[in-house]
Amino acid sequence: MNTASIPVGSIRKSGAAARFPLDRWYVAGFSSELQDQPxxxxxxxxxxxxxxxxxGEIAALEDRCCHRSLPLSCGTVEADGVRCGYHGLLYAPSGQCLEIPGQERIPSKARVRxxxxxxxxxxxxxxxxxxxDSAPAVEPPDYPHHDDPRYKFGSGMYHYKAPWQLIHDNxxxxxxxxxVHLKTIGGNARLHMNAPMKVTQDGDTVKVVRLMPGSTPPPTYRAxxxxxxxxxxxxxxxxxxxHLAIWTGAMEPGSGAIDDPRRGGFHMRGFxxxxxxxxxxxxxxxxxxxNKHPxxxxxxxTVVEQTAYTFDEDRVVIEDQYRNIADFGDRNSWxxxxxxxxANRARRIVERLLADVRPEEVAG
Amino acid sequence: MNTASIPVGSIRKSGAAARFPLDRWYVAGFSSELQDQPxxxxxxxxxxxxxxxxxGEIAALEDRCCHRSLPLSCGTVEADGVRCGYHGLLYAPSGQCLEIPGQERIPSKARVRxxxxxxxxxxxxxxxxxxxDSAPAVEPPDYPHHDDPRYKFGSGMYHYKAPWQLIHDNxxxxxxxxxVHLKTIGGNARLHMNAPMKVTQDGDTVKVVRLMPGSTPPPTYRAxxxxxxxxxxxxxxxxxxxHLAIWTGAMEPGSGAIDDPRRGGFHMRGFxxxxxxxxxxxxxxxxxxxNKHPxxxxxxxTVVEQTAYTFDEDRVVIEDQYRNIADFGDRNSWxxxxxxxxANRARRIVERLLADVRPEEVAG
Amino acid sequence: MNTASIPVGSIRKSGAAARFPLDRWYVAGFSSELQDQPxxxxxxxxxxxxxxxxxGEIAALEDRCCHRSLPLSCGTVEADGVRCGYHGLLYAPSGQCLEIPGQERIPSKARVRxxxxxxxxxxxxxxxxxxxDSAPAVEPPDYPHHDDPRYKFGSGMYHYKAPWQLIHDNxxxxxxxxxVHLKTIGGNARLHMNAPMKVTQDGDTVKVVRLMPGSTPPPTYRAxxxxxxxxxxxxxxxxxxxHLAIWTGAMEPGSGAIDDPRRGGFHMRGFxxxxxxxxxxxxxxxxxxxNKHPxxxxxxxTVVEQTAYTFDEDRVVIEDQYRNIADFGDRNSWxxxxxxxxANRARRIVERLLADVRPEEVAG
Structure with missing residues (x-):
């Protein structure tokens, strides 16, 4: 049991500027989302x-035309860039304005970030x-499982009315x-609670492992x-x-070592x-x-469908939790x-990264 | 006619902390609402x-699990208390945490108000x-009419986007x-306006009586x-x-004294x-x-159904009224x-009770 | 090309009191709207x-009963004025309270603006x-086209979640x-952009003319x-x-001078x-x-229907634009x-009128 309490103040510093760890790759979406619309x-x-x-090139620009501030995401995608939907200014992936319809000269300030x-x-x-100007010193993280031939994946996206760290906690x-998830991947409340939880940390990575031999298969596993x-x-x-990579699954009882990375059985690889x-x-x-069963x-x-249902259950709980945190304000304590x-290790990592941000670098 | 004007400032002191009369019983709901859900x-x-x-015991706790702030009202009721819907902490009616699944020791701070x-x-x-620590010195108010064998009652609840005193006024x-209530208990506008209104006060209780002999029965009365x-x-x-107790009704013309508490006829006893x-x-x-008519x-x-309709008409008027008060802000005057x-007597009673609240006792 | 940039700060001075040009006639609605309801x-x-x-007299009052602040627009119109829907106070078009039901004396303060x-x-x-006290020194503007026997008109109203000057710009x-309007009055993007635009100013009136001979008729024109x-x-x-008066239209190619105010062809007169x-x-x-075609x-x-559709397209764009302006805040620049x-001339006119407003005359 972790006795060092994380101050609730770390959830939300009211009145303070929003701060996030910067100089970092974040997930912006899935490849499949970028079709013909911005x-x-x-x-x-x-x-x-x-x-x-x-x-086929992907691009990301500040979402504001430098002419009259319409979001560029209200415009249209063309061969060379994105065109504003109000007066037709065309922007390259670099942010440079390539064309101002009816005007020959493109001013040097005609560009967006x-x-x-x-x-x-x-x-x-x-x-x-x-x-x-701060360019990435590292490549984005690897996540090889989307292209693993043993697997097939489905994906989704939820918008949360709650701060990101509450999802880490979850x-x-x-x-x-x-x-929370009795209908899909849950059940066995006592078994979960009593199973030993092994927590390790390596730099800014935290690993949590829980093994539950002799468990009753939850509904999604049976399905x-x-x-x-x-x-x-x-x-x-x-x-x-x-991001988090979560590998859960189960094997026939006694069919192998459940902590062997080469284990067989039913796999759920969550990104x-x-x-x-x-x-x-x-x-x-x-x-x-x-993985497919013959x-x-x-x-x-079935797994993807029930996963979407499951993660939406989390959303309801976490949004209720956050509304309550907001309502109680200073009277919260955890x-x-x-x-x-x-979860507390992860919170400490983010806290340390935020402490490294100099005030003048605050985002937003 | 009351000429001493109640300052509109007493409706809402903008920027000031909310203040309410404390050390007092308030209505939390009806017995029939407390079934198997919190x-x-x-x-x-x-x-x-x-x-x-x-x-069968009823209980009220601060609606926030002391672990991670989920509302306890998102949890489930058990034989001994309410269980949090996130990680299963169980709370007794006293607020004491009785169980932390998977953890033997219950810390002393594991409790809610x-x-x-x-x-x-x-x-x-x-x-x-x-x-x-301030314990009630008195019992909750009596309201014997729910169990009066001559009567049968129905109940309901409205949430108001308006301060409570506007309902007192109403x-x-x-x-x-x-x-406002032409379709149910209204009509006779002139008769209401011209009937003498007798206002008396006894401590923090105000009584208003209006007698209207020879009145045209309004639609609900006829129905x-x-x-x-x-x-x-x-x-x-x-x-x-x-709370207010309102006893309205009517008798056949001349069939008795309409100010006799033992009077017969048609009774509407509103709580x-x-x-x-x-x-x-x-x-x-x-x-x-x-009361039933043979x-x-x-x-x-019919009476309960039309009452629900009538009180919803009031809600619409009072919410419109409050939105306007808020819109006009300091430019209001009454x-x-x-x-x-x-209504002004009632406002003075509440004003006096609020003046008794020392600043450090302000709720919220 | 206009190189003197209008500061974005003129769109919305955050924190500053709202300011509008006063001592001026504004449009409150159309005659056809004022039927039997306030x-x-x-x-x-x-x-x-x-x-x-x-x-048949029209009137405008402060929308607040001086008794208990219900909007008078929740009341009813009578022969002599408007009656409050809560306790029946009746107000004349002058704002004077004419009747307080059940009370003989009408206090001198029983009036609204x-x-x-x-x-x-x-x-x-x-x-x-x-x-x-500042009475109009001028008549409201003329707009003779509603009663021009050559025309028939339809009208409508949109509520905008955006400041008025963004519609001027548009x-x-x-x-x-x-x-924006490819489906109705649009198309010919290049022709619009390349057509010379003549801008003139006379006092607080700005005139913009664009002539496009040899243009492809847009869908609404064809319909x-x-x-x-x-x-x-x-x-x-x-x-x-x-307000703006916009006269657009088209003639058979070469059938006359398109800048002749007596020109024929298809006319769209927008108010x-x-x-x-x-x-x-x-x-x-x-x-x-x-104008009708035989x-x-x-x-x-058809024209009125497609105009309603067209103006709603503008609303979507302008509300998106304003949300983005608000989101970017101080980081906007145009x-x-x-x-x-x-548009920039019109902005300067409004800016000048606002500069004339002494602080103590700020509206709101």
Missing amino acids: IGRTFLNQKVVLFRTGS SYRVVEKDRIVWIWMPRDE LLDLSHLGY AWPFGDTCDRWQEIEFHVS HGITPETEDTCHYFWSMAS DMPENID MDIHVDAG | IGRTFLNQKVVLFRTGS SYRVVEKDRIVWIWMPRDE LLDLSHLGY AWPFGDTCDRWQEIEFHVS HGITPETEDTCHYFWSMAS DMPENID MDIHVDAG | IGRTFLNQKVVLFRTGS SYRVVEKDRIVWIWMPRDE LLDLSHLGY AWPFGDTCDRWQEIEFHVS HGITPETEDTCHYFWSMAS DMPENID MDIHVDAG
Whole structure:
């Protein structure tokens, strides 16, 4: 049990400028979303338009035409860039204005800020710099499971009326499954609560493992895999500041070591890209990859469908939680219990990163 | 006519902390509402969860789990208390945490504030103390009419986007019936306006009586009782800070003294529990008890149904009124007329009670 | 091209009191709206009730009963005035209370502020004074086209979640037709952008003319007039602080001088009364008059219908634009292009009028 309490003040410093870890890749969306329409999204209080040009290149610009401030996401995508939907100014992926209809001269100030974006592993990553010139020193994180031939995945996105760290808390402790997700991946509340939880940290990565041999298969597991009365179940959670990779699953009882990374059985590989929108809201980009069972041809579709249902249950709880935090204001205080060890480590990592931000670098 | 004007400033002191009379019983709901689900409500800016345990005991706690702030009203009721819907902490009616799943030790700080609640006359009363230790010196008010064998009652609840005192104003002067409730209990605008209104005060209780012999029976009266062309009608309003008891009705013309408390005829006994939610909003808990007529078997159902309609008409007017007060802000001023005598007395009582609140005791 | 940039700060001075040009007639509505119900509207932050008495007289009062602040627009219109819907106080068009039901004496303070209103050319104009005593020195503007026997008109009204000057910007530069209104009066983006734009100013009136001979008729023109492949098209915009009169249309190619005010062909005469509601919102009262074609009996109905659709497209764009301006806050800056010459003149006129307002005369 972790006894060092995380001050609730770290959830939301009222009156303070919103602060987020900068010089960092965040998830902006999935590759599949960037079709022929521009997409407007706010990341870390910055309004961004995402689009894919006719040549297939992806781009991200400040979502505001420099002429009269219409969002560029209200415009149209062309071969060379995005065209404003009000008076037709055309912008290149670099942010440079390429054309002002009816006007020959393009003033030097005719440009908008551009953001570095990279498409990798079916995920669109955006670099959120400390200042406009700070270039990425690292590649975006790897997530090989979307292209693993053993798996097929589905993805989705939820908008949260809650700060991003409340989702970290939720995902770093799966004991809530026994209370929140009874209809899908939950049940076994006591087993979750009593299973030993192993928490380790390596730099800014936190790993939480819970093994539950002899567990009753929850509804989603039964719907996706021909389990009997019991299964040997694992939960491996890996927290990174921009996202979590969660590998859960189960095997026939006694059919192998449940902590062996080469284990067989039923796999659920969850990707969770959590990107702050504002200090009070965030984007939650998720995917779920699973493996086919020869006798259950639709099993992955079932897993994805029930995952969407499950994550929406979380959204309801977390938004209720945040509304209550906001309502109680200064009268909040949090009492830690044994399951909070992993989440509290993640909160300390984010706190340390925020402390490194010099005041003049505050985003927003 | 009351010429001493009540300053509009007493409606809402902008910028000032919300203040309400404390050390007082308020209506929290009706007994019939407390079934197998917890109910979350805010009283006097304090978020409360109400529930009835498996043993039938009713309880009220601060609506926030001390672990991670989820409202306890999102949880479930068990035999011994209410269980949080996120990680399963169980709380007794005393506010003491009885169980933290998977953790043996219950820290001493694992508890939430509890409120005194009493169930009496089918009404749930909650004690709103000046400080956590101030215990009630008195019993909750009596309201014997719910269990009077001559009557049957129905009840309802409205949430108001308006401060509670605007409802006092409304109920202490029934002359608005002639303009607002033409379809149910209204009509006779001139008769209402011209009937003498007798206002008396005894401590913090105000009584307003208006007698209207030879009145045309309004639609609800006709639908519920076989009146002829005229009736002798009475309106007796009793204001208490937490609620109003209003006894209206009518008799066959000349069939007795309409100011005799043992009078017969058609009775409408209204209970109006008005509990501030915030300084801008309130709860309105009402019941209407009426007597059966041998030839009109459904008459009480009709009365309750039309009462719900009538009180919703009031809500529309009062919410429009409050939006306008808010829009005009400092530019409001109120000119009193003859019908305001009772309402102004009630306002002075509340003003005096608020003046007694020491600054450090301000709620919220 | 206009190079003197209008500071974005003139769009919205955050924190500053709302300011509007006063001592001026604004559009309050259309004559056809004032039937048997009072209408509540806010002009320049002032809540007003408009009504027409039984004698046909129109009136405008402060929308607040001086008794208990219910909006008078929730009341009823009678032969002599408007009666409050709560306790029946009756007000004359002068603002004087004529009756307090049940009370003989009418106190001298029983009155509300009245506004001067004039009905002219099917338009209801309201005088918004610097102070209550400043009487109009001029008549409301003329708009003879509603009663021109060659035309028939339809009208409508949009509520905008955007400040009024963004609509001026929009209407003073019709080059946006090529991007926003492709389905109705748009198309020909390049032709619009390349056509010379003549901007002239006379006092507080700005005139913008764009002539486009040899233009492809846009969809609405084709639906309303039997044009061939091309037409000679004109756009004449006349800005006044309270409204714009826009005369657009087209003729058979070469059938006459398109800058001749006696020209024939297809006419669209648009009236655009734009009245601030608050600093962030406004009312847009529009009418469209057109001339009948002998072979197309329904042509004017088509024009009015497509105009309503077109103006709603503008509303979507302008509200998106304003939300973005608000979101970017101090980080907005506007880069002028060639089409902004007319709109910028109008902005300077309003700026000058606002600078004339002494601080103590600020509205609201």
